[in-house]
Structures are given as structure tokens and as C-alpha cells.
Amino acid sequence: MKPWKIIGLALLGYSIVAGLLTEAPRLPVLNETIRNLYYHVPMWFTMIALLGGSLVHSIKHLSSGDLVHDSRASQHAQVAMLFAVLGLLTGMVWAKFTWGAFWTNDPKLNGTAVSMLIYAAYFVLRNSVDDAMKRATLAAVYNIFSFVLMVVFIGVLPRLTDSLHPGNGGNPAFSNYDLDSNMRMVFYPAVFGWILIGFWITELRRRIAGLTNHP
Numbered sequence: 001m002k003p004w005k006i007i008g009l010a011l012l013g014y015s016i017v018a019g020l021l022t023e024a025p026r027l028p029v030l031n032e033t034i035r036n037l038y039y040h041v042p043m044w045f046t047m048i049a050l051l052g053g054s055l056v057h058s059i060k061h062l063s064s065g066d067l068v069h070d071s072r073a074s075q076h077a078q079v080a081m082l083f084a085v086l087g088l089l090t091g092m093v094w095a096k097f098t099w100g101a102f103w104t105n106d107p108k109l110n111g112t113a114v115s116m117l118i119y120a121a122y123f124v125l126r127n128s129v130d131d132a133m134k135r136a137t138l139a140a141v142y143n144i145f146s147f148v149l150m151v152v153f154i155g156v157l158p159r160l161t162d163s164l165h166p167g168n169g170g171n172p173a174f175s176n177y178d179l180d181s182n183m184r185m186v187f188y189p190a191v192f193g194w195i196l197i198g199f200w201i202t203e204l205r206r207r208i209a210g211l212t213n214h215p
Contacts, residue, residue: 008196015042015190023182036094038186042194043087044154049195050080050202051119055147058140070136071209073143074126077119079202083194084116107161111153118146 019038054076061069091109092102103109122142129135 004196005200008193008200011189011193012197015186015193018186019190022186025183033094033097034183036090037183038190040087040090040094041187042191043083043090045191046194046198047080047083047087048150050076050083050198051147051150053199053202054080054143058143061136061140065133067132067136070140072206073140074123075202075205075209077122077143079198079205081116081119082201083198084112084119088112088116106158108154108158111157115146115150115153118149122146 015038019035024032024034054073057069057073057076060066061073091112095104095109096102122139125142126135126139129138
């Protein structure tokens with residue numbers, strides 16, 4: 001097993017256990033739900049990292065015409081959507097206990113839903129074109145636009161409008177609330193651990209795709 005995989009497993013195991021057992025700030029409204037920061041936020045960081053990898057492979061395909069990069073772009077995006085779903089579910093649970101509802105008319109939540117639909121269309125596009133080279137080229141171009149739109153809907157628009165979400169719409173991020181040294185010792189390992197695990201899952205899917213010749 002490669003060292004980076006061992007590191008990913010170690011960081012993930014540590015963050016899961018430490019996230020439940022270490023001290024956490026007692027903040028109004030949030031209370032113990034602040035521990036979800038260790039699980040919810042890393043899902044989004046991992047999703048963005050994987051979509052970034054998908055973007056890179058799409059650009060490489062357009063520059064080289066190599067279908068291997070098209071396949072890798074697809075695998076990165078597929079695993080990214082898994083983490084997007086996990087991020088959405090953990091966020092909905094958190095919202096229920098802090099905002100009183102699983103879903104609110106919040107720009108961050110709506111932007112996330114729209115971004116996931118945009119990437120769902122990416123997979124529909126891939127399955128609607130039979131010619132491999134044409135499919136790869138169309139998918140690569142669409143993937144580039146999808147990434148830009150994702151950044152806009154998740155990272156830009158929520159910061160320009162009213163939002164309940166920390167770090168958006170004028171609300172301070174958790175670092176400005178009380179992300180103390182104890183939380184940082186768990187949060188950052190969780191982020192890096194989940195990202196490494198995400199790329200590991202992607203590598204496994206690439207191998208399976210190679211065995212089945214599935215794009």
C-alpha cells in the first residue's frame with residue numbers, strides 16, 4: 001500500500017474518533033452540533049478537490065486528444081458527486097438542529113443543488129453520445145463550464161446575498177466564531193484525510209473502468 005493511502009486512513013481514523021471525543025466550544029444554538037464541522041465541511045473540500053482533478057483531465061484531453069484523460073475526468077467527477085451527496089446530507093442534518101428545517105431557501109443550499117444538477121447533466125451528456133472521441137470532447141468542454149458555474153453558485157453568489165450559512169452573506173466563518181486550537185487539530189486532519197480517501201476511491205474506480213473498458 002502506498003504511503004499516501006496509509007496517511008489518508010490514519011488521518012481519517014483519527015479525525016472520526018477525535019471528532020467525537022475531544023472538547024468542542026459551547027456556542028449558542030450550535031452546541032454539540034459544531035462537531036459536524038469535522039464531517040460536513042471535509043465532504044465539500046473533497047468534492048472540490050476531485051472536481052478540480054476532473055477539470056485538469058478534461059483540459060489535458062482537449063490538448064492531447066487522449067481518451068485516458070477523458071475516462072479519468074469522468075471517474076473524478078463521479079466520486080466527487082458521491083461526496084457532494086454526503087456533504088448535502090450532513091448539511092441537512094446540521095440545518096435541522098440549528099435552523100429548524102432540513103432545507104431552507106438559502107443561496108448556499110440552492111447553489112449546491114443547482115451545481116449537482118449541472119454535473120448530473122454532464123453524465124447525461126456522456127451517455128447520450130456514442131462516438132468516443134466526440135463524447136470526450138463535448139464532455140470536456142462542458143466539464144470546464146460546469147466547474148466555473150460550480151464556483152459561482154457555491155463560492156461567489158452566497159457571499160453576495162443574505163445567507164444563513166457561516167462565511168456567507170455577511171455571516172462570519174467558523175474561524176471567526178471559535179475554531180480554537182483543539183478544533184483545528186481535528187478539522188485539518190479530517191480535510192486532508194477525506195481528500196486522500198477521495199482520490200483513493202477514484203483510483204479504484206479507474207482500475208475497474210480499465211478492466212471493463214467503461215469510460
